[in-house]
Amino acid sequence: MTNVLVTGGSGYIGGWCVLALRDAGYAVRTTVRDLAREPRIHATLGADVQVVRADLHSDEGWPEAVAGCDFVLHVASPTLTQVPRDDDEMVRPAVDGTLRVLRASHEAGVRRVVLTSAIGAIAYGHPPRDTPFTEQDWTNIGAGVAPYQKSKTLAERAAWDFVATEGHGLELATVNPTAVLGPVLGPGYSPSLNSIAAMLDGSAPALLKFATGYVDVRDVAGLHLLAMTAPAAAGERFIATAGHSLWQRDIAAILRARLGDRAAKVPTREMPLAVARGLAKVNPQMRALRLILGRNLDATSAKAERLLGWKPRPIEETIAETAESLLTLPK
Template sequence: MGNKVLVSGATGFIAGHTIERLLAAGHEVVGTVRNPADEAKLAHFRTMPGAERLQLVAADLTDADPFSAYTDVDTIMHMASPYRPNVADAQRDLVDPAVQGTLSMLRAAAAQPRVRRVVLTSSMAAVTDEPDGRVLTEADWNNKSSLTRNPYYYSKALAECAAWKFVARERPGYDLVVINPFLVIGPSHTSAVNTSPEIFINIIKGVFPAVLSLNWGVVDVRDVADAHIAAMERPKAAGRYLCVGDAMSMAEAVALMRAEGFGAKLPRLSMTGAIGTAVMKAFSYTQPVGTGSYLRTNLGRTLRFDASKSQNELGIHYRDAATSLRDTLADLARWGHIAKSV
């Protein structure tokens, strides 16, 4: 028999793929969204196999108790959290919804004896905001971000930290498992553009003046969804799981995009050396807070990680970055966001 699963933030990029897998496996799903009557945003759910077992309900992270009405379930996947690099008020727009929403869900779950496990979607942002060449593992924590330095990263680190503290203090009847994805790319169920794939749209459209010394840990959204399912299904799953398949530099991404036929406006000037990196760091001070602090803390950095825990304990076989990026580009073209060069 299938479980009944609550998925918050159901319209999210990762959530859509996760819900699709839950329904295909025979589970009953309750998904929270801002407006269940918005058919334009929700139409893709109606065509998923098993859609008759999906109920979409209204919940807002900023409400005092958005989730208690829906926690009569076996498993909760808390995915709802704001994801915007640049905001007017980082405390109001990022930190408060992320932390308060997470704690609201954990409190609601603690009051419902049926809940046996909560799977929290965190981020690599809770692991580091400034790669330094060390091999990152689940033991690493981002202790450097703030409201003015990588505020989105700050919100994710605070939210996950609050979750672990809540579980340690309250000792609820469920256990907590956390997934920490890196840069999530891959195909989308809708025309909405997720923040991560948007990076590649901007590169293709000529937003970047040069190839920068940036390195990303890349993971396919389908693999992230599989990790969430495994975290729910495997009794021995525990703790945090880095979710990342491959590393890719901006130079490698640009070369692949050019080979795939998207080269018209791709940057040709390379600023990946020490001088170019110094120039771009200086330029970063002209950018919004989120973008600027990201550039200063990531330009010229070497990203290394060990995702063996998710491979060994969750059984995830990650797609390579090139395959995921090709699938991402094909999907973005399908939705009309990018076009190949004539």
């Protein structure tokens, strides 16, 4: 069997990548920071998934994690429970952790690494535009972007630089998803789902005015597999998004149309831009959105569809399934 390492299998995208690989017949190993998560991974993703300990903050464990693997999906990314006091709290682990995985993969003879990057490495810090973002674009970190977008941009740039200068023979491809939605695998899920959850439970007092792309987590996992195996994917970036961007009011309308009475708490009014921008100056959670308020960050997945034959499911279905899944979680 072909052996594949997925870093961060206890995460939302990582978990779905593990499931997609298992369904496709691969032998899967995954890393976690804490082996206490192993029972939950086995219960959710399968008893045959090998779980090993490796942390993005340390060199320890990575040679053993990649040993014998043909491919690596580097999905793990540093997460913080609160807004960092300094950008480097998020940037340094992202960059250094990516280089640790690439270096270990190169030394172990891994054929190809697929790095989970993000639209955050593409679409931020630019002037307003009428055309969709493509893989040719890079986020302008000099425009004061939030730490998450900065970390994704610098980590991906470091990955491409490593392959060009040190990782000769190691192939690299990146997947750059827009906001990721879809069924949850448990109580821990992607931050992208928080906005849907807040609409459903009424904790969002109003809809914010910005538009971005959305994509189903299962399609993101599928794109990782295509990027891992397709000859045409080596050395390429791939945006993962389903159709055009959506404003929050569009998502609210879909929830009300699909869920009926169960969407009774979904806001109907949009927060005035002036109010939202004022809040973004003082509210740490809102501050990360300050550069995109009033903006449309449309992007296209035409490249993935053309080169790899990737076909995402309709985002309206994903939004409805996301809501259904969230509503089933224990309160």
